[in-house]
Amino acid sequence: ELDKRKQRRLARKRARQINKTLPTAAETLAAAAETLAAALNRWVQSIKPALATLCENMAAAFSNVAAGLREESEAVEND
Structure with a gap:
């Protein structure tokens, strides 16, 4: 049970990290496409x-x- 709780906590933590970095990555990609x-x-x-x-x-x-x-x-025609 503890392992499952730790896994859920870790999954939530990683989801928060992804949510923080995703907009920055999208902006970087958009800027690169414009360039x-x-x-x-x-x-x-x-x-x-x-x-x-x-x-x-x-x-x-x-x-x-x-x-x-x-x-x-x-x-040719004239000959």
Whole structure:
């Protein structure tokens, strides 16, 4: 019987400790998530110019390929 009482006391004590630390842990986790989201947003913003340049270069390359294909097609038609 004493062991069961000690176990219940220990369980209540641990529950109180968890109740004290749980809000702090949740706040810490929320702050970490906000920091991560902000860092991800800054990273995305920083690569946008590079992505724009990449897309422009790819568009120019495809345009050149299309022009070359048109020229070849016209040359075949004219022969």
